[in-house]
Amino acid sequence: MFQIRIHGRGGQGVVSAAEMLSVAAFLEGKYAQAFPSFGSERTGAPVMSFCRIDDIPIRLREPVLQPDALIIQDPTLLHLPGLFDGLEPDGFVLINSSHQPAGFAAMACPPDHRLAIGASELALKHLGRPLPNAALLGAFSALSGVLHIESVLEAIREKFPGKIGDANAAAAQAAWQIVKEARMEAHATAD
Amino acid sequence: MLRQIEGSRAVAESVALCRPEVICAYPITPQTHIVEGLGEMVKSGQLKGCDFINVESEFAALSVAIGSSAAGARSYTATASQGLLYMAEAVYNASGLGLPIVMTIGNRAIGAPINIWNDHSDSMSMRDSGWLQLHAETNQEAADLHIQAFRLAEELSLPVMVCMDGFILTHAYERVDVPTQQQVDAYLPPFLPRQVLNPAAPLSIGAMVGPEAFMEVRYLDHCKQGQALELIPELNREFREIFGRDSGGLLRAYRAHDAETLVVALGSINGTIQETVDQLRAEGMKIGSVSLCSYRPFPVEALRKKLASAKEVVVVEKCVAVGVGGIVSMEVRNALTGLPITVSTVVAGLGGRTITRKSLRGVFHKAHVGQLPPLTFLDLNHDVVSRELDRQRDRRHSGPPAENILRDLRSPVCQ
């Protein structure tokens, strides 16, 4: 079972991000479960959502306590206490940031499991609005390889039919592209 | 058709497939998405021959349903928490008049203190209202139970509550096989009311009944619930034939055949419990669980049969009879009368408190070694409560302790 925890702020599409991940997994014939951190938080407040992906039906109802991946939609959340709680040693960390945040390098997880990407800028470019979640999903697909970019794009289009969906998909595609290329360089240099 | 959708949406879709004729809507978290979805389907024309009414309160919501049902229309509404209490008078009335209304409960705690999160206090408060109460374990089951509920309600002329855990199910995106209209039509015949308001054949419905007959009326209600005990498994069998899957029924056992410790619970927590059972089984513990789908009627015989071979039974329940303890446990104990089985109560998840496998393992272990006290409040912050209790011992005063507790939680001592 692969468990994802998404951190963001109310209004950034944290919940729909988790939902799109679950839909993408569903499209790949997997079982998936997405749910928000329930509460009455309003726009701007720190919120979480969760997604589980598995090959067998998912019965577990507890929140994601040991995530295999963290998606952080807003760099200002980095100082939030307990942000990284339960993160598996070889877990992934994806953060929406145009530059490497301080202390990012010092993280426990393997270097090629962590990534900062200017998703908001990509969103601005493709949607005209700084809604990072779609771009982050594209990046997540490239980073973790848990989900195919095709199914992610389809999930995005299912969630946002029409123009907005295409724009979001484009942002996701672009993010995926960027990450893939970065990874290739990394491998190249490694060789 | 298989879809990855939100639980509320799945329920809305399957309710729509039941061809309801009158739907009453009043918003209350976490049930809201269901009526929103239905409202959209009525407006869009996807759901035809249906009147969607935005009422001014839950009391009105059920009252309108009472009227429409008495007039022969298949009627549906949904509510939760305070809303259910606000309509309490009508809840008893609907069952007393034998009106086959189906109502979804997005289970949620009851204030004060005000709390919007999940537990079972709301539907438990109506457990003696004469309604049938079915609890869904998954969103698939939530969707399926509504279809069975209409059939059950209309065959017995009794109202049915389909209870699904607020947020945990209502807001969860899961894979759900949404049935086809053909399947539902094959399973659910058009509504033929047992009695109907009809100018051509006048009746006076809702008479005042005095001591000379009131007892008989109640006894007959009691018998009706007995009939439901027989009907529910039948409807479940029929459902399997048409829809090809197992949903509903009185109860479902999980790895119970040789279990010494059996866990009993209602609703979605059974999933987490089963995960925990698997872990403990892997470690060699003889444990299993029983998921109670039908809480009203309470399947005394069926449950007794399932639990008879156990040494100890742990009832995990999301509600508490303040001053007493478990509510479901009392009924489980009653079902096990005369059997040498210890039944312990674990009150868990009140007001949305997370129930983790870790915590469950703990209590199940204790139970297995006979160290689990009769009543446990799972993951209770003992430090906070003992401080509050001390304060109260010093200085008696009225008023809610919530403020104090919140202060303590913020104070470093408890962190």
Next chain:
Amino acid sequence: MQKPFATTLDPGSSLTNHTGTWRTERPVYVDRLPPCNNACAAGENIQGWLYYAEGGDYRRAWETLVAENPMPAIMGRICYHPCESSCNRGQLDTAVNIHAVERFLGDEAIRQGWAFKTPPSDGKNVLIIGSGPSGLSAAYHLRRLGHRVTICEAQPALGGMMRYAIPKYRLPRNILDAEIDRIVAMGVTIRLNTRIDDPVAEMKQSGFDAVYLAVGAQLAQRAYIPAGDAKRILDALSLLRAMEGPDPPQLGRRVLVYGGGNTALDAARTAKRLGATEAIVVYRRTRERMPAHDSEVREAEEEGVQFRWLSTIKKEEGGAFTVEKMQLDEKGFPQPTGEMETIDADSMVLALGQNVDLEFLAKIDGLGIEKGSVMVDQHMMTGSPGVFAGGDMVPSERSATTSIGHGKKAARNIDGWLRGRPYTPPARHPLASFEKLNTWYYSDAPKSVQPVLDEARRLSTFDEVAAGLDQSTALFEARRCLSCGNCFECDNCYGVCPDNAVIKLGAGNRFKFNYEYCKGCGLCAEECPCGAIEMIQEQA
């Protein structure tokens, strides 16, 4: 449909719950005596005939009317209608114009030629002396009772005072004749110009079983007034009687009328019509104390008749009449003042009242006479067996209406006497007083006034002064009747009963109470407009 036990009930099933047991008082329908009927000297069932007139059923209304009084066209004209003075509607707006409706019905009957049935004549023989209102009334009722009747009339024509004392302009003769003829047509033997000197002897000779004396009071009251020229002075009765003859008397241009009764006014108004430029009524008391009816005085004034109050006439010399002023003493009696004056006049008409001619009664043994009137018992019988008397001859108010009443009463008593079953009048219902009514339900409607002949024609001719009502106005008036004390089927009781305990029996059949359910709340009695429901204690 298998309906749930107890909570669902069959419609209308409470019929098995007989709430009549709650009752301590029960409503009952009653008929009370309307004040108009109570006041009518002719004993008419006024409310009764108005009931049919309301519905436009004039034939039935007329039949109900003439069951008591055979001369509605006449009475509608000359009766001073005490019924209207006592009409409850008078306390609401104005009294119902009863006499006008009565007259309308009478005229309608004449127009339509409605006749009385001719009853069998299997009874006894009755002699009636006098054909005035009393005699005619008695004849009519005796015929209805199956007796053979003979009227002996001293005058050449029937009608008595109605013909010889009431001027044409108040009672046109064609009307008088029509109603008299209708009575005669029932098979009454008439002997005109026949004066009976010894009624008892006449009975024996002609084989009459009973006699009814109804000669009225037609001797003019005399007063000694020294007069130079006696022919300047005549009495009112002779004047009015002469009006029926070929040559009316010459009264001259200035005429005095001495007296204060209706006859005096008739005389004065007649004088006017005979060409007198001035007709002066001289009366010893005041207008307030005048016996004449106000309506008569009003009409006379309209016609220019002058009045000299508090005056008595002492003597006449060559056309000069000496008049003495009077003044009322504390008891209201006029006392002479000695103050004299003279009035010149061409003639003077004496109208000082009438007396009964008692001569022809002298030979009847046992017949008692007091103060110039014939004494009768409660059966209208004189001291002489088989000899009955009524009208102006007996002590009572002297009016045509009273006389008609006497005629009816006498007829019934004569019948009783002849059949050896003394007549006992039916018990009277309790009075339907104004308090018994719930007048809220009557809409306001002032009475319709009869049109009146214009002055000029009134003074130059003997045409009838007051015209009748046309059909719509008559109906309007009839419908103003409150139907006091008698159900007129307004459906109120049926409508206001909270327990549906009143059964409607259909038009003309009124209602009945369903005591199985009536709780005795009394709402029906309270809301009955005409007071025809009474609450009575339930018997233990």
Next chain:
Amino acid sequence: MPVTEIKFYQTGTFTIGNRLLSEEERAGQSAANRANSLNCGHRACQGCGEALGARYAIDAAIRASKGQLIVANATGCLEVFSTPYPESSWQIAWMHSLFGNAAAVATGIAAAMKVKGRDDVRVLAQGGDGGTTDIGFACLSGMFERNDDVLYVCYDNEGYMNTGVQRSSATPPAARTATTPAMGSEPGNRFGQGKSIPLIAMAHQIPFVATASVANLRDLEDKIERATLMRGARYVHVHVPCPLGWGSEPSDTIKVARMAVESGLFPLFEAEYGALSAHTKIRRKVPVEEYLRLQKRFAHLFKPTTDVARVNHIQAIADRNIERFDLLN
């Protein structure tokens, strides 16, 4: 000769009927074959104004709807005296659910009729002043606001009579009830309280609002008949004296109601879409004292001596109505 048009002056339009009037001129209740929707054997008190008013209203609705009528009834006297097991006095399709939800139940029935395409069926909700002005007010207002196709009839006897005469928001000032006893500095119900549901109904801009009284049964009938045939939310408020609660003579029920109308304390009017459209002229104006003196609940205003100030206060209320609704013209 002056010819006056023939009207029925004997009783005009004030009695229920008259043998000489044609069917159309008579009140429906004068018909020998009237529906008697609330029939014999009901257990209402002697002289019950509500029983009378209800029969008039429902019979009228039955007539107007040609028998296609369904009625929802709030808890209260009417419900209790008409349907105690095992007997019902109703001859119609009738339902009682709760005290406070008659309007909502009716909404549900109307919705059912709508989806079943039975637009010939008319739905009527009825209740007392308690079930309407107090506990049922939210449902009533909701029904108005949604303009549901329901005619709501309130039988106002100015208190909770079923439970033993307690004060409701329709109880008039100074009236004595079990919860506003005639004692203390301000005996009876306090002044300056209560609410006018008709005016509140008008504020909802619904198609039809009217007041009626058992004092004017033809008018009541007429209003219900017209209201029954309209669509959307309609409200008729009927004044029904309660001999028990008001301490009036059972035989005076209509008289008392009449005094209320004629004094101006209970104005008869109609409104369409929130605007006054008609009113019934006071025929013979009476001082409120004549009305008050008929009822023991106001006895304390006259014993030991007349409480002039408070009687004047009530007179002022009547006068204000007369002015507001132009009742003298």
